[in-house]
Amino acid sequence: MVFVATGTVAAQTFNQHGTTEQQPWQSSRRVTLSTKPAAMPQLAIDAGASGQQSLRAWGTCFNELDLDAISLLTDSEQQSIMHNLFAPDGDLRFTRGRLTMNANDYSRAWYSCDSVDGDFQLRYFNIEHDKANIIRLIKMAQQWQPALTFWVSPWSPPAWMKINHDYPVVSSRWNTQPKEKDYMLFDDGAQPDPNEMQFNGERSGQFPRKLAMQDYMIQDPRYLQAYANMFCRFIELYADEGIPIDMVMYQNEAYSYTPYPGCAWTADGTVRFNRDYLAPTLRQRHPDVKLYLGTFNTNRQDYVQHIVGQLKDCVDGLGFQWEGRENLDYMREHYPNLHLVSSESECGNGSMDWRAVEHTFYLLHEYVGRGCDEYYIWNFILCDNGRSPWDWRQNALIQVDSKARTYRYTAEYYAVKHFTHFLPAGSRLLAFKPWEQGSGVQAIVFMRPDGKRVAIAGNTADSEHILTIKLANRYLNATLSPHSFNTFVEK
Numbered sequence: 001m002v003f004v005a006t007g008t009v010a011a012q013t014f015n016q017h018g019t020t021e022q023q024p025w026q027s028s029r030r031v032t033l034s035t036k037p038a039a040m041p042q043l044a045i046d047a048g049a050s051g052q053q054s055l056r057a058w059g060t061c062f063n064e065l066d067l068d069a070i071s072l073l074t075d076s077e078q079q080s081i082m083h084n085l086f087a088p089d090g091d092l093r094f095t096r097g098r099l100t101m102n103a104n105d106y107s108r109a110w111y112s113c114d115s116v117d118g119d120f121q122l123r124y125f126n127i128e129h130d131k132a133n134i135i136r137l138i139k140m141a142q143q144w145q146p147a148l149t150f151w152v153s154p155w156s157p158p159a160w161m162k163i164n165h166d167y168p169v170v171s172s173r174w175n176t177q178p179k180e181k182d183y184m185l186f187d188d189g190a191q192p193d194p195n196e197m198q199f200n201g202e203r204s205g206q207f208p209r210k211l212a213m214q215d216y217m218i219q220d221p222r223y224l225q226a227y228a229n230m231f232c233r234f235i236e237l238y239a240d241e242g243i244p245i246d247m248v249m250y251q252n253e254a255y256s257y258t259p260y261p262g263c264a265w266t267a268d269g270t271v272r273f274n275r276d277y278l279a280p281t282l283r284q285r286h287p288d289v290k291l292y293l294g295t296f297n298t299n300r301q302d303y304v305q306h307i308v309g310q311l312k313d314c315v316d317g318l319g320f321q322w323e324g325r326e327n328l329d330y331m332r333e334h335y336p337n338l339h340l341v342s343s344e345s346e347c348g349n350g351s352m353d354w355r356a357v358e359h360t361f362y363l364l365h366e367y368v369g370r371g372c373d374e375y376y377i378w379n380f381i382l383c384d385n386g387r388s389p390w391d392w393r394q395n396a397l398i399q400v401d402s403k404a405r406t407y408r409y410t411a412e413y414y415a416v417k418h419f420t421h422f423l424p425a426g427s428r429l430l431a432f433k434p435w436e437q438g439s440g441v442q443a444i445v446f447m448r449p450d451g452k453r454v455a456i457a458g459n460t461a462d463s464e465h466i467l468t469i470k471l472a473n474r475y476l477n478a479t480l481s482p483h484s485f486n487t488f489v490e491k
Helices: 064-070 075-086 134-142 179-186 222-240 265-283 301-311 322-334 354-369 411-420
Strands: 011-020 026-032 044-046 057-062 095-097 147-150 245-249 289-297 317-322 339-342 372-377 381-383 398-401 404-407 428-433 441-447 453-459 467-472 476-482 483-491
Touching: 011 372, 026 134, 026 467, 026 476, 044 441, 057 317, 064 381, 064 398, 075 134, 095 245, 095 372, 134 483, 222 265, 265 289, 265 301, 289 301, 289 322, 289 339, 301 322, 317 322, 322 339, 322 354, 339 354, 354 372, 354 411, 354 428, 354 441, 354 453, 372 428, 372 483, 411 483, 428 453, 441 467, 453 467, 453 476
Parallel strands: 044 467, 057 095, 057 372, 095 147, 147 245, 245 289, 289 317, 317 339, 339 372, 381 398
Antiparallel strands: 011 026, 011 483, 398 404, 428 441, 441 453, 453 483, 467 476
């Protein structure tokens, strides 16, 4: 599949920026357009175009373990990192942030904003824990990007609102949930597979192999309405701290049955809560806040379509991560009025190596090429091998050595920079070549608001590849080094 658009051709030269494992971010090459192709064009852009969907934002997530990692560094090092991540003249230029209400899997421990059983009036709802932790990290970012905006999704409701009265979904040696409660998930005697949730790269086949048979969120109307009210109260308390939240998703990964904070939802429960409680409550109390549906992390397209089909008129967009990206083409075709976002990059396994970063580059390319107008990185900084309290190991853009108190920008940082540094909000997709097994080459082209075109290409093969992109009656020809990322910016 190759998307072709039409556009005006003006400049004759492009600056090339390249990254390999040995040499990150080399920007010394200039490429002059040619009248002849050096190879069969991977993409073709005709004269006269306007482009396809417009990018809206690049962003990242704010977690407690990120705060712990950056706090090990000196003040000047912290400021340098936050400048590079968030400043308009920095490297990555993030303008959006993802937050969680209550604990997530990269919090230090369980907590919620309201732990008082039966507090339907939210008399004890507060963000005091956040003020001492996540909000400190947010304030550091806002120093460099005052216009930073946010969206929120919970990993788990407060434990007293769930049928298992606990933060996780399934038992493990890393939590205190009794194993006897695991039967609640499938309700037919089947046991969860402890290996199914391992983040070890691509998980093949259907995910999850078996869907939850009941909602872990208690479906009593008192609980559902109180939970919808919690979202509004969270938005209001964060606004008091100068942190604007303009988008909500009801649940992170409703199809991950986790030993860390999580909540399983059925299709009926998802529709009921969003349609009858969250959507009308937001419309009444915060009509300026958008409701998106997600985050979808399942590739069961019929299941996702069933939910979206019933909720399409009360949501503004859809959030996808992990296997959820396999639904993107269908959703873009059948629901063109809904915005699509990549709600979270895949976290890896703590290796922070080149193989992991090639997968991140692939994800950036695929999500944006298939219609997402926002993309969110998960961890932006972690210690050592990114180990969580529940013994998960994950990757980050920046790795801190907790003993030496030093840090390094990982290859993933530069893969992200190849996109975010040159593509501001309003950049329009001109053409997209999906990665194909055996070819090694992936390519995508945008036009920025200033009229300059930007081509981004990766080569995952062990040998050089010739990149050729037809731009009206001229050709961008370039040699892509083995295992490299490349960005070409029109002068």
